[in-house]
Amino acid sequence: xxxxxxxxxxxxxxxxxxxxxxxxxxxxxxxxxxxxxxxxxxxxxxxxxxxxxxxxxxxxxxxxxxxxxxxxxxxxxxxxxxxxxxxxxxxxxxxxxxxxxxxxxxxxxxxxxxxxxxxxxxxxxxxxxxxxxxxxxxxxxxxxxxxxxxxxxxxxxxxxxxxxxxxxxxxxxxxxxxxxxxxxxxxxxxxxxxxxxxxxxxxxxxxxxxxxxxxxxxxxxxxxxxxxxxxxxxxxxxxxxxxxxxxxxxxxxxxxxxxxxxxx
Numbered sequence: 685x686x687x688x689x690x691x692x693x694x695x696x697x698x699x700x701x702x703x704x705x706x707x708x709x710x711x712x713x714x715x716x717x718x719x720x721x722x723x724x725x726x727x728x729x730x731x732x733x734x735x736x737x738x739x740x741x742x743x744x745x746x747x748x749x750x751x752x753x754x755x756x757x758x759x760x761x762x763x764x765x766x767x768x769x770x771x772x773x774x775x776x777x778x779x780x781x782x783x784x785x786x787x788x789x790x791x792x793x794x795x796x797x798x799x800x801x802x803x804x805x806x807x808x809x810x811x812x813x814x815x816x817x818x819x820x821x822x823x824x825x826x827x828x829x830x831x832x833x834x835x836x837x838x839x840x841x842x843x844x845x846x847x848x849x850x851x852x853x854x855x856x857x858x859x860x861x862x863x864x865x866x867x868x869x870x871x872x873x874x875x876x877x878x879x880x881x882x883x884x885x886x887x888x889x890x891x892x893x894x895x896x897x898x899x900x901x902x903x904x905x906x907x908x909x910x911x912x913x914x915x916x917x918x919x920x921x922x923x924x925x926x927x928x929x930x931x932x933x934x935x936x937x938x939x940x941x942x943x944x945x946x947x948x
Contacts, residue, residue, distance in 0.1 A: 724753060724913050726781035727763045727770045729856070730884075731877030732940050733784050733802070733903070736764055744936045745783050748801075749905065752923045756916065766854050768833050777910025785906045788836040794909050796917045800902030801924050801933055806837055807875045808894040809859075811866050818894045824848055830859045830871040837872055838899040856881040864890040872898060876941070 726741075726749070728734045733745040741762035750760050760781075765773070773779035775794045787797045808818060817823060821844050829850040831837070851868065853859060856878050859871045864887045871878075875893065882888040907914045927933045 722757065722913070723759050723761050724780045724911075724916075725761050725763055725778075726783050727765045727773075727779055728783040728785070729767055729877055730764075730881060731784060731874065732880050733877075735880075739764055741783075744940050748927070748933075748936065749781075749783055749920075752920055753916065755923075756919060758913065758916070767835070768854050771834050774906070774908045775910075777908045780908055780911040780913050782906045784903050786836045786901045787904050787906075791836070791906070795906040796909060796914050798905040798917055799921045799924050800904055801928070802903040802937060803900050804877075804903060805875045805897045806872065806899045806901055807897055809863060809871045809873050809878060809891050810869065810894060811863050812890055812892050814866070814869065815892060815894060816869075818896050821898070824870065827869040830862060830868040831873070832856060832859065835872075836901075838901070841872070841898065857885065860885050860887050860891070870894075874901070 726746075728741060728745070730736050730741075733743055734741045735743045741764060746760065746762060753760055762783075763770075763779070765779070770779055770782065771791075774782060782795070785791070785795075785797075787800075791797075808824070810816070816827075821841060824844075825847060827849065829848055831850055831852055833852040833854055836842075850872075853862070856873065859868070859873065859878070860882045862868045863871055879888065882891055905920055907917055924933070
């Protein structure tokens with residue numbers, strides 16, 4: 685006896701049975717790789733916060749930023765670049781991040797800045813034995829000065845700069861060598877970063893600092909407005925606030941400044 689049955693045999697053979705789980709797995713892999721394991725290209729000036737090791741940057745700020753971004757699934761690829769070139773690459777988006785930078789209105793046109801996390805003194809460096817009386821910026825008039833191109837000092841300095849005989853160069857290395865060879869009477873520099881560069885070149889004993897501080901500037905992290913990772917700024921700010929509250933940043937500064945002061 686034949687039994688009537690409206691049910692048709694399924695056409696889904698073994699191949700279709702395995703195809704669906706495979707498709708789901710591929711979607712999961714694509715989503716995971718699109719949201720994690722991404723690389724942020726980052727640079728910054730050599731200083732006590734950033735040290736050059738071969739062709740990469742290392743140091744306490746690199747460690748701090750790597751810790752922050754790793755929580756979001758990002759890796760940091762550091763690059764050693766001349767300052768002016770790094771700024772240009774931030775404008776184009778070729779470089780994602782500047783790890784150590786001063787905030788200015790002009791830079792805000794092409795960068796998003798984090799909250800400040802460190803304050804550093806800006807001073808006047810001179811060849812050893814060639815100090816002069818310095819109580820205000822007006823005392824720099826009539827002297828041959830040096831500064832790094834695109835380095836922002838202060839609003840007061842910017843207002844006076846056109847009245848100064850000042851040569852702009854591409855790196856602190858150039859300034860150290862020029863002052864040591866007495867090819868300039870003074871340079872306006874961030875104290876600690878400049879001192880690290882002088883020590884690297886073995887020329888720290890050829891230089892000295894005038895006692896008056898020109899400005900106290902705050903250091904920020906900046907991301908290019910053309911970077912696909914610029915959305916991380918609020919996350920970075922949240923982590924900076926947490927690290928200030930729990931004392932991690934204060935401890936980092938204390939240890940780092942203690943290291944440089946012990947070498948002076």
